[in-house]
Amino acid sequence: EKIEVAGVAIKADLGRVTLTGLPNKPGVAAAIFAMLADHQILVDDIIQTVVPNGEGGSAVTVSFTVEHSDLADLPPVMDKVLEAVGGGKSTIDVGFSKVSAVGVGIRSHAAVAAVMFRALADAGINIANITTSEIKVCTIVEKADGERALRAIHDAFGLGGG
Amino acid sequence: EKIEVAGVAIKADLGRVTLTGLPNKPGVAAAIFAMLADHQILVDDIIQTVVPNGEGGSAVTVSFTVEHSDLADLPPVMDKVLEAVGGGKSTIDVGFSKVSAVGVGIRSHAAVAAVMFRALADAGINIANITTSEIKVCTIVEKADGERALRAIHDAFGLGGG
Ligand SMILES: C[C@@H](O)[C@H](N)C(=O)O
Numbered sequence A, B: 001e002k003i004e005v006a007g008v009a010i011k012a013d014l015g016r017v018t019l020t021g022l023p024n025k026p027g028v029a030a031a032i033f034a035m036l037a038d039h040q041i042l043v044d045d046i047i048q049t050v051v052p053n054g055e056g057g058s059a060v061t062v063s064f065t066v067e068h069s070d071l072a073d074l075p076p077v078m079d080k081v082l083e084a085v086g087g088g089k090s091t092i093d094v095g096f097s098k099v100s101a102v103g104v105g106i107r108s109h110a111a112v113a114a115v116m117f118r119a120l121a122d123a124g125i126n127i128a129n130i131t132t133s134e135i136k137v138c139t140i141v142e143k144a145d146g147e148r149a150l151r152a153i154h155d156a157f158g159l160g161g162g
């Protein structure tokens, strides 16, 4: 089937916050993002995964990216977030880029992801995070790999313009 | 600041696959999605989070949703995926809906997320997964909560049409 990728895009210089050990019950995500919104933190993307933790419960991971300019404000805000939530642990990592393949109504993300992720693997670039929408597959990579990742994906989809 | 949500959407009846214990190195994500693409699995969204695992390494979680109609094909394909990757564990859960708030160029996901997640919390609905794009904040909830979640978010953003 025709793979419908029309372009690639990069958003350089993102920071990433990862929250673990959060209670998995209604109100937790609301508390996190209300605090961030109140402090005008510009949140780029949000991802949450959940895995069974072998004790009949589940371990939730919430991760979000922020613009580099907002990173200095984050540490005290994250303290307030954990206080509002009543638990958990927060890690702030810096120096990432978001590199995306952009399509027009991607029918199956598997086909686009297979080509895109193979291109990154062949370039020796590790994928730290993944997020998708109907028109995009986005990867978070180390900032130092960003431009090279963009070119590798661009070439893998046979996009023009060199 | 004005919250730019124009509508809500629901995609009912999704299954979700969660992969843990994967090696975190180039080529792993490529192997997973090449296998899924080869077996024509219709993958909806993909999310990957990573947390430090206290041994200097990192624990990666890859989660993706699939259309209900593809669920029966999944178990043998996931066995092949783990074989191709050389490790890891796969869990298949069924009975989810994806409920989204749709905006026009959302500037800060924090503001939209705060309102949306508060609406779900007030309705007593737990958020299992979260994914975003420039125009959407999407939550995965239990299928039984889907329609109620849609209405709660619709009302929270003051959208018309009852
Ligand atoms: C972890 C968090 O998303 C929680 N499940 C909530 O609904 O708020």
Ligand SMILES: C[C@@H](O)[C@H](N)C(=O)O
Binding pocket: A117, A125, A126, A127, A128, B022, B023, B024, B025, B026, B027, B028, B029, B030, B048, B060
């Ligand atoms: C886990 C997986 O995404 C791996 N980091 C890769 O780049 O393929």
